[in-house]
Amino acid sequence: MKAIETTATLSENGQLTLDEPLTLGINSRVRVIVLITEPEDDPDDTPIADIREGLYQGWQDILAGRTKPVSQLWEGIDVD
DSSP states (O other): OOOOOOOEEEOTTSOEEESSOOOOOTTOOOOOOOOOOOTTTOTTOOOHHHHHHHHHHHHHHHHTTOOOOHHHHTTTOOOO
């Protein structure tokens, strides 16, 4: 058995709508385990659209050469 983690939205009539389609074969049977995120469980539950925008902006920075070597990232930071 293989596991895939994804997110979904629960509708008013109790139906799940996946945020991203699963790339499985036609008529594949799946088992579903529903984990409910409580607001106090994950205060940094960033919406997928925000994550995509951040990744897109990061990629644009890389393509435009707006990067720094990792060695420079620690300059000026005191580590005990």
